[in-house]
Amino acid sequence: MNKVFMVLVLAGVPLSVIGTLMHWSSIILFIVYCLTIIALASFMGRATESLAIVAGPRIGGLLNATFGNAVELIISIFALKEGLIGVVLASLTGSVLGNLLLVAGLSFFIGGLKYKRQTFNVFDARHNSGLLMFGVIVAFVIPEIFSQTMPESKTLSFSVGISIILIVLYLAALLFKLVTHRGVYQTDDVSEGRHEEEEPEWGKGKAITVLLLATIAVAYVSENLVHTFESVGETFGWSELFIGVVIVAIVGNAAEHASAIIMAYKNKMDIAVEIAIGSTLQVAMFVAPLLVLISLMFPTAMPLVFTLPELITMVTAALLMIIISNDGETNWFEGATLLAAYLIMGIGFYLL
Amino acid sequence: MNKVFMVLVLAGVPLSVIGTLMHWSSIILFIVYCLTIIALASFMGRATESLAIVAGPRIGGLLNATFGNAVELIISIFALKEGLIGVVLASLTGSVLGNLLLVAGLSFFIGGLKYKRQTFNVFDARHNSGLLMFGVIVAFVIPEIFSQTMPESKTLSFSVGISIILIVLYLAALLFKLVTHRGVYQTDDVSEGRHEEEEPEWGKGKAITVLLLATIAVAYVSENLVHTFESVGETFGWSELFIGVVIVAIVGNAAEHASAIIMAYKNKMDIAVEIAIGSTLQVAMFVAPLLVLISLMFPTAMPLVFTLPELITMVTAALLMIIISNDGETNWFEGATLLAAYLIMGIGFYLL
């Protein structure tokens, strides 16, 4: 399997560069870009896993979420620059839905096919539930409702205020997890100890190098991928909303998909959940508000006001994840439930 | 008590047939029908209990939910045939509210008057919570919101897609519960062992015969009952929505009411909860989507789009049950809370 990805990268990256420069047909470029990103993501997954073994599950999960979302952040900044606020909000929605339902759903489902019951730290689950309720529900629903009876300029001020609060609380959450309460809620020392005996595939230096190179390549390919969306959408009859919410999310989160599923398959559910939910929280509490603040420097500022279908899908997805992850246990059926919810939302955005 | 029901059945069934043929006054027929159904339901309850002792709590609960909802399915198909989409959606809403709040509320309340604390399998409770969140909240709220900005034909396609997903996930839930994870979450072997020493009232053969005959009689009486609703509604000043949501639900779920309360009174909360919540899930994830698919064969197709009061009452009822059942424990006050919620919603539909 690793050899297939190696071939795909060695062929895909040069093909992407050549194809882009030579203006090949959009459909062909679209396929080349997607395969290349997925192959690069597998390298990122392996590099992250090596680092995770060295650095422990939490830092490993954080690293992964960061590298996955760096790509999205870069793409979104380019889109904001061109005033495509609707596409940015749609791709943020897609990231939240993709991570919460598709990444977590596939992890729980595929992990659950191998293991009857998989567990993860129940304290982390509850900590994450509180943040999902805050980041996705409180911070996104309130501006939506208030903006209905507010002039536009106040909506923007409100969005800026909420964005600052979100980023401060996100940083406070890191402080809590990594400094003041580091290790306080670790109940599974024994099982963690067992994992840490594993040998990392790559050394620290090699893993970091691979991670950096792959991230740069993913960023380059992703940016070009965005330009193919318009003609691909026309060819397949996909709306811009559907492309933003579904296609960008699947391809853009390929790294998380790959590594979360690998972790679930290896029964390291702590890392799989950290990737899926941690990544969601990073999008909602860091990437989204940061984009609101960055948009102030561009001609069209972006308020934190989603469309109603975007908001309701995110809210119901968050509630579903809160209830399902509440007990710190997963099985294939919980994965199937998350995937079914994703499928319903995907069909909805396709028809919209 | 059993003798009273025996007399009611022996008098009620022939009186129902004679009264129907002789076109008695609607009010009298209404009362005869209701009492007959309640008496028949007590036989169904006893037959189900006998089967439950033979087959164990899970299969017993499933049997019960199935026989309870078969009646509703038949009535709804007749109503769909006549194009009464509003009545069908209202009676589905009423079934969800009736099972979640009235049946469970009475079980918890009456059981709680006898026992200070009653417990049921906490894993089942969490499994059910995930399904309530999916079946009632995700699958019902999303089409409501999306249909606001969709043409009618797409809303129907979306409803059909969601219906298929709901039925597939419902079948997957049965697979999970009865095959792949059968017995995996059983923590209370001891208490179950104690129950299973009980002697069933009737043998397997007699119980099945009684269950079948009673179901047929309930179906016959129920169908005639529906025709009395219009004039009863006029006499008492009840709207069609109130009749659909409250009256059909109470009479149509009499079987569940009776047996869930009997089980709660006997401290078999696993079965009582399985009847109340299992029945809700069957309505939301199997009966409702099946009716959407069946409606495609009739002149007027039924989309899965409820009115806002119907949707919001179902969503808040599901959230209330998720929170209350979360700990696998019940008491009289939790029952009273559910009943109070039912009362508020009943008054609302009465005034609407």
Place this chain on the structure above:
Amino acid sequence: MNKVFMVLVLAGVPLSVIGTLMHWSSIILFIVYCLTIIALASFMGRATESLAIVAGPRIGGLLNATFGNAVELIISIFALKEGLIGVVLASLTGSVLGNLLLVAGLSFFIGGLKYKRQTFNVFDARHNSGLLMFGVIVAFVIPEIFSQTMPESKTLSFSVGISIILIVLYLAALLFKLVTHRGVYQTDDVSEGRHEEEEPEWGKGKAITVLLLATIAVAYVSENLVHTFESVGETFGWSELFIGVVIVAIVGNAAEHASAIIMAYKNKMDIAVEIAIGSTLQVAMFVAPLLVLISLMFPTAMPLVFTLPELITMVTAALLMIIISNDGETNWFEGATLLAAYLIMGIGFYLL
């Protein structure tokens, strides 16, 4: 610290009386009133704490919530008499938000700075979660939705019905907690035993006297405080809604703030939570419905229909608290999350 409050009371109460009679400038009166209330609240806190040591944590918490809300009830009745329905609904909203997010948030945060993990009775947490879901979500959301398709007279009838149900269930909750299930869920006899060895600061008689006198003084000052709101609002550019939701809540709940934080700082989280959540429940399930019923005696009756921003902030605040308090544990970060939610809502009401 206690001496500062003693000076503030000895100076503030006479100054409040003199200033009121001599019609000083509103801004000065506003500051005098606020400081006096906060100082009086510290006396109420100390008196309540003394009584709590004598009477045990539950009765102590109930006492505190009762005395805190007596003030609000009196102010609201004066406002209803003047037909200021919007202000009453806003101050009820502010009480719910203030207790759930500000009082609990400060308690969890400040308590959490001293102690890494603080625990409270998990059964109480779940009992409260069910009531929050019922009182804030079911009972407030349903009339909002139904009133959209109801004539005004029916909305009022519905509000009256819901109010009676809320009060009955609130009394049933007291019956449950203090009579039928008193001590049934006490798991922490040891830790409570440890607390009860403490000596109360004041005897029973002195504590009750201080509590009564302080309550009367707070009521007098609060009532005058209300009359300064209009000109203070003009001076600072605050809308009536902002004053109702934020200022009235902070000053009106000063007593709860003070004593909940004191209790959290002393690691008596059972009492701190009882004050914050118990007070919320008393406002939602007792004060609000009582005001609806009392309003029937005045020219303009008050239906239980909040504005959408009021409703959504209360619903999201209740959901956030349910998720955060679910495990019976708190830490500084959970406090920070609640405070961040309060800040977002406060900014929203300020801008509205």
